[in-house]
Amino acid sequence: MKKAKIEIVGMHCASCASNIERSLKKIAGVKSANVSLLLRKGTAEIDDNVSEEDLKKAVKRAGYNAKSITYE
Amino acid sequence: MSKMNQDTGKLEENIEIHMHEHEQQDSDEHHHDKPVEDDEIKDWQKKLVGAWVFVVPIAFFMFSERIFGIKPVSEIFMTILLLFFGFPVIFIFGWQTIKAGIRGLFTFYFNMDSLIALGTLVAYLTGILSLFSSIQDYSGVSSMIMAFYITGKYVEARARGKASQEIKKLMELGAKKARILRKNREEAEIDVNGIKIGDILVVRPGEKIPTDGIVLKGESSVDESMVTGESLPVDKTKGGNVIGSTINQDGILYIKATKIGKDTFLANIIRLVEEASSEKVPIQVLADKITGIFVPSILILAIITFAAWALFFSSLSKAIAVGVSVLVIACPCALGLATPTALMVGSGMGAKRGILIRKGEAMQTMRKVKYIIFDKTGTITKGKPEVSGIESNVKENYLLEIASSLEKLSEHPIAHAIVEKANIKKYREVKNFKILRGRGIEGKIGKKTVVIGNRNLMAEKKISVDAFEDAIDNFESGGKTTMIVSEDSKAIGVIAVSDALKEDSREAVALLRNSGYETVMITGDNEKTANAIAREVGITSVIANVLPENKARKVQELQQKGFVAFVGDGINDAPALKQSNVGIAMGTGTDIAIESGDIILARGSLTGVVHAINLSKATFRKIKQNLFWAFAYNTIAIPIAVAGILNPVFAEIAMALSSITVVTNANLLRNKKI
Numbered sequence: 028m029k030k031a032k033i034e035i036v037g038m039h040c041a042s043c044a045s046n047i048e049r050s051l052k053k054i055a056g057v058k059s060a061n062v063s064l065l066l067r068k069g070t071a072e073i074d075d076n077v078s079e080e081d082l083k084k085a086v087k088r089a090g091y092n093a094k095s096i097t098y099e
Numbered sequence: 100m101s102k103m104n105q106d107t108g109k110l111e112e113n114i115e116i117h118m119h120e121h122e123q124q125d126s127d128e129h130h131h132d133k134p135v136e137d138d139e140i141k142d143w144q145k146k147l148v149g150a151w152v153f154v155v156p157i158a159f160f161m162f163s164e165r166i167f168g169i170k171p172v173s174e175i176f177m178t179i180l181l182l183f184f185g186f187p188v189i190f191i192f193g194w195q196t197i198k199a200g201i202r203g204l205f206t207f208y209f210n211m212d213s214l215i216a217l218g219t220l221v222a223y224l225t226g227i228l229s230l231f232s233s234i235q236d237y238s239g240v241s242s243m244i245m246a247f248y249i250t251g252k253y254v255e256a257r258a259r260g261k262a263s264q265e266i267k268k269l270m271e272l273g274a275k276k277a278r279i280l281r282k283n284r285e286e287a288e289i290d291v292n293g294i295k296i297g298d299i300l301v302v303r304p305g306e307k308i309p310t311d312g313i314v315l316k317g318e319s320s321v322d323e324s325m326v327t328g329e330s331l332p333v334d335k336t337k338g339g340n341v342i343g344s345t346i347n348q349d350g351i352l353y354i355k356a357t358k359i360g361k362d363t364f365l366a367n368i369i370r371l372v373e374e375a376s377s378e379k380v381p382i383q384v385l386a387d388k389i390t391g392i393f394v395p396s397i398l399i400l401a402i403i404t405f406a407a408w409a410l411f412f413s414s415l416s417k418a419i420a421v422g423v424s425v426l427v428i429a430c431p432c433a434l435g436l437a438t439p440t441a442l443m444v445g446s447g448m449g450a451k452r453g454i455l456i457r458k459g460e461a462m463q464t465m466r467k468v469k470y471i472i473f474d475k476t477g478t479i480t481k482g483k484p485e486v487s488g489i490e491s492n493v494k495e496n497y498l499l500e501i502a503s504s505l506e507k508l509s510e511h512p513i514a515h516a517i518v519e520k521a522n523i524k525k526y527r528e529v530k531n532f533k534i535l536r537g538r539g540i541e542g543k544i545g546k547k548t549v550v551i552g553n554r555n556l557m558a559e560k561k562i563s564v565d566a567f568e569d570a571i572d573n574f575e576s577g578g579k580t581t582m583i584v585s586e587d588s589k590a591i592g593v594i595a596v597s598d599a600l601k602e603d604s605r606e607a608v609a610l611l612r613n614s615g616y617e618t619v620m621i622t623g624d625n626e627k628t629a630n631a632i633a634r635e636v637g638i639t640s641v642i643a644n645v646l647p648e649n650k651a652r653k654v655q656e657l658q659q660k661g662f663v664a665f666v667g668d669g670i671n672d673a674p675a676l677k678q679s680n681v682g683i684a685m686g687t688g689t690d691i692a693i694e695s696g697d698i699i700l701a702r703g704s705l706t707g708v709v710h711a712i713n714l715s716k717a718t719f720r721k722i723k724q725n726l727f728w729a730f731a732y733n734t735i736a737i738p739i740a741v742a743g744i745l746n747p748v749f750a751e752i753a754m755a756l757s758s759i760t761v762v763t764n765a766n767l768l769r770n771k772k773i
Contacts, residue, residue: 036135037199039252040211041435045391050208063377065263065439067135070377089208090199 028058030099031082033069035062037091050089054081136260143253147246150192153184154246161239178236182226185242189219193245209394211431217398218426219245222747225419235416237423237747244427244751251755255432258762262440265447266372272325272344273365277309278302280353294356302352310343311363312354319350326365327686327701328453371455371699376443378459382719383438386726393431397737401425404741420747424740428750432758433732437725440765445718448769453686453701454711461681461697462722465715467662468681471611471708472642472654474667475622475629476512478685479608479636479705480598482668484512486520487579490570491592498592501527501549502584505542508532513580514540516596537623537646539582550585554625555644557583557590567593578631580624600636607705608637611712621645621653621675650675666708669695683708710773717771725761732757 038044044062047069051060056074063069071082079096086093160180163169172180189197193215200216203209219241226238279289280299291309294300299315302308308321320332323345332348335341341354342364360366379387405422409415446456456462473479491498503521506514508529532542538559539552550560554571557564562585564571574581574595581595608618619640620633629643642653650667651674657663658680665672665679669686673695676682684696685703698715700707736757740750 039139039256040432041390042210042394042431044435045387046203046208046210049391061377061379063439064435065259065443066373066377068373068377088206090202090206090210 029073029075031071031073031077031079032097032099033071033082033086034094034096035067035069035086035091036094038062038064038067040064043089043091046089047086047091050085051082054085056081136256136263140253140256140260143249143256146192146249147253150188150242150246150249153188154242157181157184157188157239157242175230178226178229178238181236181239181242182223185223185226185238188242188245189223192249193219196245196248203394209398211394213394214397214426214429215244215248217401218423218747218751221419221426222423225416234419237416237420240420240423240747243748244423247748247751247755248427251751251759254755254759255762258759258766259436259440261766262443262762263376263447265451266369266376266443269365269369269372269450274307274309274344278306292360294359296356296359298356300354300356302347302354304347304349304351306347308341308343308345308347308352308354310356311358312341312343312356314339314341314352315355316353317351319352320348321352322346322348326368326453328451328707329702368450368455368701371457372446372450375446375456375459376439378442380438380442380459380463380722382463382722382726386434386437386729390431390435393429393434397426397429400429400737400741408743417743421740421743424743424745424747424750425737427747428736428740428745428754429733430754430757433729433761434726436758436765437729437761438722440762441718441721441725441768444765444768445714445721448773449711449714452707452710452714452773454707454714455699455701456697456715457699458697462715462719464662464680464697465664465712466719468616468664468712469661470617470619470657470663472619472621472657472663472665472675472679473608473638473705474650474665474672474675475620475624475632476598477668477703478666479600479604479620479632479638481601482512482598484516484580484596484598486516486594487597488570488574488595489592490567490595491584492566493591495592498584498594499523501544501586502551502582502594504529504544505532505540505549505551508542509534509540512598513582513596517582517594520594536648547587550588551582553582557585560585560588562588562590564590566590572627575625575627576631578628578635580628600632601703601705603704603706604636607709610706610709612637614709614712619657621650623647647671648674651678654678664712666705669699683711714773717768717773721765721768725764728764729757729761732760 041064044064047062048060051057051071054077056077058072060069060071082096083093160177196212197216200212203213222237222241225234226236228234229236274291276288277291277294278286278301280286280301286301294310300309314335314337318336320334321341322332323329323342326342326345344365401422404425405418408418408421442459449456476482489495499521500523503518503523504527506517507526527544529542529544534540535552535556538556541550564583567590570593571581579595579597581593583590584592611618618638619642620638621642622629623645624643626643629641633641645653650672654663654665654675655678662680664681664683665675666683667675669684676684676695682696683698686699686701687703698711736753739745
């Protein structure tokens with residue numbers, strides 16, 4: 028279990044944030060996802076097997092871009 | 100004399116030059132740091148200007164026809180004009196919206212754009228269709244919707260930027276450069292990211308302290324207001340802790356870096372504020388659920404509305420207009436922004452005053468709090484006890500010598516006070532040292548067994564304190580904590596220690612009691628001492644004789660009667676803070692990496708508790724107001740659109756205003772005096 032912090036580009040409305048949350052939660056191994064429109068950031072609690080690529084793809088799938096991902 | 104003046108003059112000049120250099124470097128750095136949002140605002144601004152350049156003539160054509168009845172050109176030519184001018188509005192300036200919206204429709208990740216895209220495209224299409232059929236032309240309406248949508252987004256982006264202004268200021272607060280003292284005694288300017296723990300840094304007057312550290316040499320006062328809210332400069336001497344990003348005022352300080360990068364005080368503050376503002380507050384759960392299903396629901400509703408109008412009123416044109424109105428009037432943004440913007444403004448305001456909200460939920464819980472329990476030592480009092488009385492039937496020096504030899508081995512603040520008072524160079528050798536938690540200490544000096552502790556410990560060891568009964572009584576009535584010193588089971592003296600109240604404790608307690616809170620003090624002291632201090636500070640209810648590990652249980656007991664806020668330090672009181680409904684942890688002014696407590700007060704002053712409570716309540720009220728407006732807007736506006744009373748352009752204006760209102764209302768929180 029670790030925490031991924033994702034910087035997201037292109038969000039501009041509240042449903043954008045909930046779309047990304049939904050998309051992140053679809054990845055197997057993502058326990059929770061919380062996206063803040065104001066901070067342009069998402070945090071996800073993930074298992075170790077979830078790759079950076081998975082997260083980026085999920086953000087992309089919802090129509091946005093992940094600029095950077097850091098782990099805690 | 101005049102030479103000295105010249106010299107200082109030069110020094111000042113030097114500093115000024117340095118500061119200018121810093122400023123320039125600062126602005127360079129910022130270019131890399133924060134452009135995302137500014138770029139976004141600029142981007143919307145470009146679209147806004149572009150769109151209106153074309154929409155103004157469109158509006159002119161439409162109104163000259165409708166209002167003045169002037170038809171400058173034939174109907175068909177008019178439609179072609181509207182389509183021509185509208186094209187860049189929809190397909191150039193609105194292209195990103197259209198693209199994202201359509202994409203959302205196909206991937207089932209519907210968003211705001213999907214509604215606007217569908218609404219404007221359908222309306223634009225009617226223009227084309229009207230050339231070949233009897234359908235009414237709404238292409239002018241289409242461009243106006245897009246223009247108002249872009250305008251709304253622009254205003255909203257700016258307001259959102261304003262909501263996060265405090266946190267942005269914090270992010271820009273950090274020093275960029277540091278002056279490092281190399282091994283060869285030479286100073287060199289380095290980037291702040293190049294600092295390593297243990298580096299020695301030189302900070303001149305007027306400069307920012309580059310990172311957290313400890314003063315090795317020098318004396319100065321430091322302005323810490325930017326991170327702790329403490330308005331008065333804080334004096335720093337050798338051994339004092341300094342916080343990175345605070346400003347050195349009058350002397351040169353040589354400091355050793357103790358924390359760097361994301362471990363610093365400032366980095367922790369930023370992290371806390373960010374986390375707090377992206378936290379979910381229970382009240383927002385419903386709004387979030389609705390936001391999640393909002394867009395698809397509106398799409399379905401628009402289709403049903405369109406079908407119903409087309410079927411029952413048999414006017415395809417009217418049905419299209421009503422359907423478009425429904426699409427563009429609905430706004431998930433007001434719902435989605437209601438809570439986070441208020442939280443963001445609230446936590447930013449707090450950070451400025453040294454109040455850090457760790458759990459957004461605390462703001463909601465705070466309303467229900469009835470009891471506020473204060474830990475005594477370090478919370479109500481300064482936590483720096485001093486020996487204030489000694490009674491002894493042996494020589495005072497001897498008493499202090501054996502007492503301090505034992506106390507030297509303890510970490511307890513009272514132990515420090517006794518060691519400090521004794522102020523001796525050579526301590527006796529102590530064997531079999533033992534800490535009797537919450538009661539005292541014992542050990543062997545030479546052949547004698549020495550026990551130092553409170554009454555309970557003496558009773559436990561069957562040591563009579565009769566000889567000192569009066570002295571103890573006297574000390575305790577004066578609010579002093581009294582330690583009895585015994586040698587081979589015989590009391591030989593008592594040492595009284597008092598811990599002064601913090602300057603603002605009394606004021607804070609009075610304010611809280613006036614606001615209707617029940618204030619309670621919890622302490623390990625015995626009742627007499629505790630009551631004396633409670634009286635002094637104005638607290639009526641006391642829980643005394645509590646061992647540290649039992650504080651959480653006492654909190655739990657009081658929770659049977661109502662919601663409890665616990666105010667204490669973040670380390671020893673962690674379990675009690677956790678047990679309470681709202682845990683308020685007092686920082687020491689230099690350490691903020693506190694993991695317990697829902698709210699952290701950077702500066703350990705008790706009035707901070709009053710401010711924290713006021714801020715929580717004000718922020719929560721804002722959240723409620725915002726959610727009310729957002730819900731009210733959507734429940735009123737959507738039926739109006741369905742009923743077909745509203746022109747689609749006005750529907751779009753109403754939508755834009757709803758989210759702007761919510762964000763602006765959140766920003767208004769700043770006007771509230773905390």
